[in-house]
Amino acid sequence: MIEIAWNNFTPWSALAGGILVGIAAASFLLLNGRIAGISGILGGLLAPAKGDIAWRVAFLGGLIGAPLVWLTATELPAIEIEAGYPALIIAGLLVGIGTRYGSGCTSGHGVCGLSRLSIRSLAATLSFMAAGFVTVYIIRHLLGV
Amino acid sequence: MKFSLASLFAGLVFGFGLIVSGMANPEKVLGFLDIAGLWDPSLAFVMGGAIMVGVFAFAIARKRTLSFLGFDMKLPSSTHIDKRLVLGGLMFGVGWGIAGFCPGPGLVALGAGEVKAAVFVAAMVAGMAIFELIERNRAKA
16 A cells, blocks of 8 residues: 655656656757756766767766756755765766666666667666566665664 | 757756755755655655645646647656666665755755755766766777
């Protein structure tokens, strides 16, 4: 039986933010002809080809710069990071290796892949979602951290 | 130049989307992944909103060989579900569940000046570099 966290659930801002993410992916696709996959855009910088660097840096700069631009207008919503440093390092390594090995993350497979009805991306999305659910279950309910 | 400007725009709007949706906050993401606790379905609404727009964009893109700025449409063609795809996805999912960060939100939280996000991103880039080295060695062998 699933219990909804009504106090934390924010359907409208989630939907609005999702639409913005969709607009970002759509403009990248329709203007540049590419899939907005963040792990791929970042990972591609580690084996750089000539003429293939500036746009990657620009995209990532936009992403990292977004909170700074946001701050010129209003306050940022809270960012709560409960994980400790060792956990963050292990998580980062797994996310880095896993997204490259599996050719994508939440943006490339999740948003873009599902939008183009790719069975391959559906398989990837189900894999990382399932692993995410199981991991949080183990950490919060079996280990009780 | 046009290509990079469009990339900057897309990255910026993507970042705003993650901020507005609350997904730059790992606790909110973990609230979605914690299906046995008090469950926060917000992440599903983010995906739903993004895919609603995305479906139209890809329907348009499929009919074109050039983008609106005149670049080649580079859509993935692989449909093969292999071990790499699933194992990579599982590995990513475990890391996602540990910290509540996937690549995009990690970078946005880094931009917001969160030291812990910087540590996560550094480890993630190190992980990508390890992958790159393994792939290069495999290519040589």
